[in-house]
Amino acid sequence: MLYLDRLVTRQFEGRRWTLPAQVYAAPLEIYAGLPLSGSEFERELRRLRYRRVDQLAGTGTYRISGTRIDVALRPARFAEESRGAAILTLLVDAGGIRDIRDSAGSAVPVARLEPLLIGSIFPIHGEDRIVVRPAEVPPLLPAALKAVEDRNFETHHGVDPAAILRALWVDLRAGQIEQGGSTLTQQLAKSYFLDSRQTLSRKLREAIMAIALDAHFSKADLMNAYINEIFLGQDGARAIHGFGLASQFYFGKPLAELDLPETALLVAIVRGPSYYDPRRHAERARARRDLVLAILAERGVVSPGQAAAAARRPLGITARPAGIYYPAYLDLVRRTLRRDYREQDLTEAGLSIYTDLEPRAQEQAERALDQELARLDHAHRHAGAALDGAVVVTSPQSGEVIALVGGRNVGYDGFNRALDARRSMGSLVKPFIYLAALETGRYTAATIVQDAPVALPLGNGRVWRPENFTRQTNGPVPLVRALADSLNLATVGVGLAIGLPKVAQTLQRFGLERAPAQVPAMLLGAVDVTPFEAAQLYNGLANGGFRTPLRAVREVVDEQGKALKAFPLEVTPVTSPENVYQIDRMLEQVMVHGTGRPAGALLPPGLVVAGKTGTSSDYRDSWFAGFSGSHLAVVWVGYDDNHPTGLTGSAGALPVWARLMAGLGTTSWQAPMPESLVDTRIDYATGLPLAAGCPGDAVPIAVPAGTVLPTPADCAGISPDTLIERAGKWLHDLVH
Amino acid sequence: MRKACLYPSFASVALWASVRLLAAVGLLAAVALLPACTVLPSPETSAARWPPGSAAPRESAPQPPYPAVPAPGPLAPSRPAPFALGPASSALVAQAHAQTSAQDYALAAATIERALRIEPGNPLLWIELGRIRLREGNTAQAEGLGRKALALATGDPAAQSSAQRLIAQSQRGGTALVRP
Secondary structure, three states, X not given: OHHHHHHHHHHHHOOOOOEOEEEEOOOOEEOOOOOOOHHHHHHHHHHOOOEEOOOOOOOOEEEEEOOEEEEEEOOEEOOOOEEOOEEEEEEXXXXXXXXXXXXXXXXXXXXXXXXXXXXXXXXOOOEEOOOOOHHHOOOHHHHHHHXXXXXXXXXXXXXXXXXXXXXXXXXXXXXOOOOOOOOHHHHHHHHHHOOOOOOHHHHHHHHHHHHHHHHHOOHHHHHHHHHHHOEEEEEOOEEEEOHHHHHHHHHOOOHHHOOHHHHHHHHHHOOOOOOOXXXXXXXXXXXXXXXXXXXXXXXXXXOHHHHHHHHHOXXXXXXXXXXXXXXXXXXXXXXXXXXXXXXXXXXXXXXXXEEOOOHHHHHHHHHHHHHHHHHHHOOOOEOOXXXXXXXXXXXXXXXXXXXXXXXXXXXXXXXXXXXXXXXEOHHHHHHHHHHHHHHHOOOOOOOEEEEOOOOEEOOOOOEEOOOOOOOOOOEEEEHHHHHHOOOHHHHHHHHHHHOHHHHHHHHHHOXXXXXXXXXXXXXXXXXXXXXXXXXXXXXXXXXXXXXOOOEOEEEEEOOOOOEEEEOOOOOEEOOOHHHHHHHHHHHHHHHHOOOOHHXXXXXXXXXXXXXXXXXXXXXXXXXXXXXXXXXXXXXXXXXXXXXXXXXXXXXXXXXXXXXXXXXXOOOOXXXXXXXXXXXXXXXXXXXXXXXXXXXXXXXXXXXEOOOOOOOOOOOOOOOHHHHHHHHHHHHHHHHO | OOOOOOOOHHHHHHHHXXXXXXXXXXXXXXXXXXXXXXXXXXXXXXXXXXXXXXXXXXXOOOOOOOOOOOOOOOOOOOOOOOOOOOHXXXXXXXXXXXXXXXOOHHHHHHHHHHHHHHOOOOHHHHHHHHHHHHHHOOHHHHHHHHHHHHHHOOOOHHHXXXXXXXXXXXXXXXXXXXXX
């Protein structure tokens, strides 16, 4: 008995609950000029479970009249500061937010909605909770708990003999255990220390521990402990403990915002979270909720009128449990932090983790992948296995990962293809070969290279004979076309000319961590990367030539709000602005003239984008990596068992990418052209210059000023042979 | 062949002399360097000379004089106006300055990052972040941020020199007071 007493005090004294880390998405920043429509803004408010009302009534509500939106913002904690509740008035039209004012009428230049709670990192044994302090608990809840579960809570000493006798009587009459007779304190003891076996000896120990708890701690403390401890639901591997988390889990909003019927439902669930699961047993849950409401009316906690009105309301639970919504992204967060934190710190110390996830972008990415894979499924299924894929989306300038999709089954916390599917990068490697070529100074976008057969002795008697995907050769082509049409032979020629070490070094400069095997096949993408690694590489092409480590976490803050770790923005130049600009212009031509052209039909007209398709050998991997002015996205499509899909990058990954970009509301790529470069036009097929008035497929390219290109003299397309021939004839005429 | 123009007598003499001395390649160069004397072919010869493999223009290149290729963004190097901070960024930069004065550099940097999410293409913000890194003694990052700002500041001499100043200061390794 003494032992139990000591156990109780030691466990309870430190208030040491295991407090899992709470993980938050990026808060939405609003400012005049943000191109966010009224309905889009409303969608963000509803995502945060704001209620639309006719008159603002407490935090978490908003009102729309015409172009005016009034919002009662909840108090919020951000990575670097806290903010109290506030009321903002926005003027929004189709073009976006026009004006933001506070309750005093002063203009507000920039403001943020609170960050969405996207999950928690909870310990292996599965307990998850959001601790609520007494101030955050609406008085209705403890009143309801006492009325329903423990009438004499305030007066008994841990156990309530009257309640036990009453329960015994009821149970005997019913022939089974019907009423608990347990006080809240007993329930607390049971939850803290013991499993749920209901033997007599257990009940005895429970009673003793309850008495000990009651002797050592105040009623207020015990009530608060109960509210934070009691088991209220199961979500897969995650056990929902405490009313704070239960409120989020069932209703998607903070405990302080629950109304009477919602509170009554949670109190109803206490008696049996599985039995009364409102999602699986709605009828039962409702019946018990209404019973709770009746008891509350009977005990005078609420009026009969209020109880009756509440009983008429539907359950009001959210369709999807809030919490493990984005397992792939949470996985990335966990891995990021595992380097600096032990599992224990992450799952027990009550940390707040602020991430870069943009829920809007995440949903677009999930939807795009799902829709396109469903469409491709019809023609591409093998042995019952379905195509799968992965998507990584970043803001290139900052390197922030704003969305991550690990597979088409998004709710499932399983194999994270975005982080773990290591696949051959195929043609995705080519821009880095061409960039390395530009860096030698011997190549420009207009340089004519040979798309001709290659036979390379490999030193062991074998000869490597790569082929173009079309199995044809194209002869002399300009560099821009070799990249845009993804010509294997031309690429191999260029790559061998500049040397494999240079190509490998370029990849590593852009962030490839493992040194690639320097074999000729590297030039065709025999380099294994995950979609995340591919995104790191292409991020450098999308942001003007800087290696900016991709980040998912902005900051980690402890329970008290003190910043523990920040992941600051870092930029390291890895190529010259001139070289990256030239490559980016070539990648733009991939989309206009080359293998990326099909995207045009799916993108908003006039949107300027750049990118590269990737197809690995035998069509096992379908890739697309591309960027706009504000987003970079990498998509991979394939089979988990590495079976060939028959899909090129254009056929598989590209449509996913295009749908995603179209849904993001992104901006055109518009980097400033470095002053040492000039624009010119050449014929796409031959690379010869084109003068005004000449027919031909002109492709605009950027080259260093002073690049010697033959002057376009006539529309015949001057080649050196023709020129000499014609000059000779002209001279002959002159002489004779 | 139609001659498109008359030759000055000096050029004729010079070319006549070259015939005796120079190889065909030299003549080639001379021809190329006389733009006023381009030779216009007759229509029949032009069709016959059309290089193989590019007989028909693609659908994406419809009409003369220039096929309609979408413009790749601002081709002219100079912007119409120098860079300035929008109202949201201005408010955040003001906040960051206050935080810097209080030597709360991590906080100031986080505030600038907020502004950068709103205006990622504005070199002035990258310079602000670079100055904070200088204060922190992180000269490597300060220089990188300066180069980033410089690349974005094309066409704005004031922003360019600001960026160059930042790069120079970071190369000197200074943590001394940074003058704007």
